[in-house]
Amino acid sequence: MLRQPAFGRRLRKLRTAQGLSQTALAGDGMSTGYLSRLESGARQPTERAVAYLAERLGMKPDDFEEPAGGSLAHALTLVASTGSEEAVETLREALAAEQHEAPVLRWQALWQLARHRRLQGDHEGERGYLEELVRLGDEVALTELRVRGLTRLARCLRSLGEISAALDAAVTAHHLARDGALGVEDRATVLLALVSVEAEAGRLPDAR
Structure with a gap:
């Protein structure tokens, strides 16, 4: 289940990565005020809202989930500090999941x-x-x-x-x-x- 504030942070990251304003992403199917509250973490996303935003961003609803290994920046820090096989695998998974980074x-x-x-x-x-x-x-x-x-x-x-x-x-x-x-x-x-x-x-x- 998608939780706040993680969902809002990821939504904002994906939106800005595509160079979209809140108005452009919201389109005709969502108010910019509601979108702003989602990004701030003030509102819990509904399934309908998630599906709509995923369609607008050209992705799947599951893409709003954070990668299992954490963010790409975190995975990079792990590799730089440990260099372990586990850290490298975490980085590989994060890179594959974070195409909008x-x-x-x-x-x-x-x-x-x-x-x-x-x-x-x-x-x-x-x-x-x-x-x-x-x-x-x-x-x-x-x-x-x-x-x-x-x-x-x-x-x-x-x-x-x-x-x-x-x-x-x-x-x-x-x-x-x-x-x-x-x-x-x-x-x-x-x-x-x-x-x-x-x-x-x-x-x-x-x-x-």
Whole structure:
């Protein structure tokens, strides 16, 4: 059963994630005053209200339930502080359930999951997370996130022996880092990745 104030907090999060005002979400089937009271936790939601709001948001009523492992931010904190398999699994479940969460927060979750795969030596698994991470970086259009994602992907692809694709990722990251005037640490990390991939590709003059 959906309880307040958890329902109200989640409703507000889902609404703002889609860029909707209270008026836009309420539409013709609900007053904005009632919606406001739901979000504040002052009113317990009825089944009819939940079904209506779910339809307006393009989701299922069950999506209003908080993930079993807690919020994505909480799951990220657990992984960062413990790094345990249980914490990683909690993060994976939270990410799958929190598709409406802020893109930057999802990017951080993907970064942690990719890192976990890398430490396990599972570069194919790492690649899957990194490719999704790169797409998300392009979506939010933050140069730092795009560069870090592409740099890590280049190293992963190099480990998999996909040198041509690794070179493309490294070159793109290098151009973005240069044009975006990123900090010394980011630019140095990109350059090291580019040099290693160019050497692997047999482009020794370029690597030098």
